[in-house]
Amino acid sequence: MREESVFPDADALSHAAAAMIGEAAAIAMTARGRFTIALSGGETPQNLYRVLATEYATQVPWDATHVFFGDERCVPPDHPDSNYGMAREALLARIPGLESRTRRIEGERPAGDGASRYAEMLHREFPHTAGTPPTTFDILLLGVGTDGHTASLFPGSPALSERSRWALATQAPAGAAVTNRVTLTFPALDAARTTLILCAGAGKRAIVAQIRAALAHAGERYPVARVTARGTVHWLLDEAADGGPPGSS
Ligand code: 6PG
Numbered sequence: 421m422r423e424e425s426v427f428p429d430a431d432a433l434s435h436a437a438a439a440m441i442g443e444a445a446a447i448a449m450t451a452r453g454r455f456t457i458a459l460s461g462g463e464t465p466q467n468l469y470r471v472l473a474t475e476y477a478t479q480v481p482w483d484a485t486h487v488f489f490g491d492e493r494c495v496p497p498d499h500p501d502s503n504y505g506m507a508r509e510a511l512l513a514r515i516p517g518l519e520s521r522t523r524r525i526e527g528e529r530p531a532g533d534g535a536s537r538y539a540e541m542l543h544r545e546f547p548h549t550a551g552t553p554p555t556t557f558d559i560l561l562l563g564v565g566t567d568g569h570t571a572s573l574f575p576g577s578p579a580l581s582e583r584s585r586w587a588l589a590t591q592a593p594a595g596a597a598v599t600n601r602v603t604l605t606f607p608a609l610d611a612a613r614t615t616l617i618l619c620a621g622a623g624k625r626a627i628v629a630q631i632r633a634a635l636a637h638a639g640e641r642y643p644v645a646r647v648t649a650r651g652t653v654h655w656l657l658d659e660a661a662d663g664g665p666p667g668s669s
Contacts, residue, residue: 461503469510491571492525493598531589560612568642572603
């Protein structure tokens with residue numbers, strides 16, 4: 421199932437995402453006694469992480485929350501381009517004990533090594549029996565690049581066709597912040613219960629329009645348009661990315 425919501429601005433989008441995370445956490449606690457969330461990198465989620473660390477400091481069951489990542493740039497965790505480093509600064513270090521329940525992708529290792537270690541850990545955390553579809557995170561956060569990439573699944577990448585391994589070494593196009601990456605693959609991403617795709621800013625307006633047009637024809641060109649979930653894939657846009665009603669831009 422795919423849903424879409426448009427918010428007046430990026431801050432309203434962050435607050436809506438935080439509320440959805442709070443609700444998913446409550447449901448997960450009742451059902452399974454723990455809450456699992458996979459974070460994304462990039463700029464868009466940084467405000468959400470700050471909202472979670474402040475306004476939701478007591479509204480999420482952090483003591484039972486386990487944090488994962490959808491992708492990582494191949495740099496050490498204290499590097500300014502590290503997704504883990506960004507999340508640690510904005511959220512993880514601000515909630516007592518949360519870093520100890522965070523499983524980061526080891527960007528300081530050779531990418532293939534970091535990917536296989538992360539995949540092994542995920543299989544231990546989210547065990548499933550052969551022949552039944554796996555389920556991973558209660559909430560998966562993803563972003564959208566201006567080329568339609570998500571996590572570190574870029575258009576044209578061989579990683580898009582992976583059907584069994586849950587994490588792979590991959591390459592971002594030249595010019596991206598750090599080209600060597602580790603990314604989760606569709607088998608792991610699509611196994612999330614609920615996925616929130618955060619998309620804000622006028623810089624995303626063109627790709628949003630292209631993805632909407634492509635979705636009418638299955639959206640194969642754009643990695644982000646291929647994401648599914650066990651439950652709902654919920655797109656959260658701000659008005660700048662949405663482009664407003666026809667004729668407004
Ligand atoms: C990364 C990502 C990536 C990101 C998008 C959107 O490591 O760069 O996880 O997929 O989510 O590029 O990034 P912005 O939020 O900065 O636009």
